[in-house]
């Protein structure tokens with residue numbers, strides 16, 4: 001008899017079919033992608049267009065608005081970013097990234113052509129198909145417009161399937177407005193766009209104040225049937241979506257028809273590192289997109 | 303299941319057969335505390351005489367063998383704007399665990415649920431877990447053990463064989479084919495009626511030796527209800543936010559990831575480090591906001607994850623009641639005390 005244990009190579013046990021959620025090799029699998037263009041949007045934010053290099057892999061990479069990717073720059077770091085582009089474009093995405101620390105500052109200095117790693121897409125998305133046939137309120141504060149822009153692109157591509165569409169967007173001051181070059185196109189697609197800034201400069205002609213102010217104006221113009229047939233997506237800091245969702249709730253929009261995106265620290269995106277937990281819910285698996293009813297029932301969510 | 307009895311002197315033979323060709327990890331005496339009592343640790347052993355089969359609880363769980371405190375997830379070769387990623391699961395040959403108590407085996411079973419059984423199974427853990435041969439060993443309940451309250455005082459699966467000390471011989475439960483074959487190297491016997499009765503008696507006696515218990519009745523709900531309870535603030539004031547509890551715990555698996563680049567800029571690596579939810583920046587995000595700035599929020603979260611979140615997901619708690627965290631905590635924060643205070647019990 002002998003007493004030697006046989007070494008089991010889990011790589012050999014892998015499934016034939018590529019299954020992202022169950023294959024061991026999927027865990028650390030990184031799509032290699034190239035930054036094809038970099039647009040400077042504001043002092044703090046750049047828009048990166050990132051394309052998966054292998055065309056076959058690129059086709060596989062499909063996502064829903066609201067989902068995120070983990071972007072990796074070898075040796076610098078890896079962090080979660082919401083996909084900010086149209087879900088119709090597979091494997092060729094746009095990320096709107098604010099300088100906030102190591103990785104994001106480094107990214108702001110790289111040149112186009114730089115190769116990055118992408119993992120994902122991860123998390124839940126906005127249920128766009130469920131919203132068809134209804135009015136939609138798309139409400140964004142600050143960088144919240146980044147994930148919302150993917151939903152906007154979906155609406156544009158399927159404009160005939162939605163009733164009225166309103167974008168309400170607020171930032172601190174006019175210099176922080178993101179995607180200004182797209183506003184005319186959105187409006188041309190029969191999307192109402194209202195913008196408000198908290199601290200206007202001398203050139204600013206629009207309204208000034210908090211986003212709730214625009215909402216009040218808008219609500220005055222709408223009747224009961226509007227609210228009955230409306231879905232809302234609210235992206236922004238927790239204080240902002242709390243106020244906004246409370247207002248929407250007062251208009252009798254059910255909390256299950258409002259969607260928000262939560263931001264938490266994330267080190268894996270796959271329900272393993274626990275850094276993203278809210279109470280005991282994994283934001284990376286059950287979120288980042290939650291309906292507001294669920295958020296209200298999560299401990300320590302807001 | 304197959305049962306055998308093994309004479310004590312035969313166990314050494316089994317050890318020698320296994321240690322000849324494999325890496326064996328077992329409980330050893332690592333030193334003495336200020337009262338002269340032994341401090342036990344899991345370590346690699348090559349001499350049977352160094353294994354302390356009568357050990358109480360190791361200070362630190364065996365997790366560095368399946369969840370290393372620090373491990374590289376991937377390495378990179380960087381070449382200008384391009385790079386190449388190489389993944390390594392960090393294990394080349396199996397480990398034999400010689401003498402794990404039931405709580406530590408149950409800890410592995412719990413980790414299996416989240417790290418192997420749910421979506422995105424973790425290959426770094428899987429590779430090590432699938433290359434383990436585990437010999438379980440019965441124990442004597444210590445004053446801090448509450449595994450019985452957590453349903454973790456007996457291991458039903460997750461090991462290859464389990465030994466219960468019956469004086470001159472061991473009663474062995476054999477779970478795996480591998481264990482069955484290894485036992486062909488030594489002399490074993492079928493348990494006689496008297497052996498079986500003695501085993502039943504020993505098990506029953508052990509149950510009576512538990513001194514602490516935790517009332518887990520409806521605990522998940524109670525934690526939800528008492529989320530705002532003042533007792534958390536009191537514990538928060540005591541807690542030093544040192545993270546020791548997570549480091550010694552056999553079921554704490556939370557981590558952080560960091561990337562570093564070599565001085566020559568041609569090589570980089572992605573490293574995983576076990577973390578603790580009691581450390582200040584656990585839930586801090588970009589822009590500086592910290593979702594759990596206060597110590598009580600973080601301490602509460604640890605209990606929440608173990609005794610509520612995990613229960614919701616897997617219908618069992620993520621605590622095996624080994625008592626290590628309470629023993630290691632300088633602030634003397636123990637699971638039984640915290641839970642009983644949340645339940646509003648007099649202490």
Ligand SMILES: Cc1cc2nc3c(=O)[nH]c(=O)nc-3n(C[C@H](O)[C@H](O)[C@H](O)COP(=O)(O)OP(=O)(O)OC[C@H]3O[C@@H](n4cnc5c(N)ncnc54)[C@H](O)[C@@H]3O)c2cc1C
Pocket residue numbers: 068077078079080081082083095096097098099100101102103104105143146147262263264265266267288583586587588589590591
């Ligand atoms: C689902 C999701 C979607 C996001 N989408 C966008 C987006 O579209 N655009 C955008 O600009 N930002 C987005 N973020 C935030 C982005 O992940 C952080 O800005 C980024 O992690 C900062 O990394 P860094 O290396 O530059 O900062 P670091 O130098 O690592 O740290 C700076 C600060 O960020 C915190 N931090 C570190 N790592 C993480 C992490 N993994 N997750 C969150 N915070 C962290 C630290 O606590 C520290 O306070 C999103 C976050 C989440 C969770």
Ligand code: SF4
Pocket residue numbers: 540541542543544545546547548580601627630631632633634635
């Ligand atoms: S509970 Fe004890 S061991 Fe854990 S962080 Fe607080 S002081 Fe440290």
Ligand code: SF4
Pocket residue numbers: 547550551552553554608620621622623624625626627628637
């Ligand atoms: S929480 Fe404490 S008692 Fe429970 S398994 Fe972890 S170390 Fe043991």
Ligand code: FES
Pocket residue numbers: 265266267268269270271272273274275276277282283284285
């Ligand atoms: S990001 Fe790691 S568990 Fe959610």
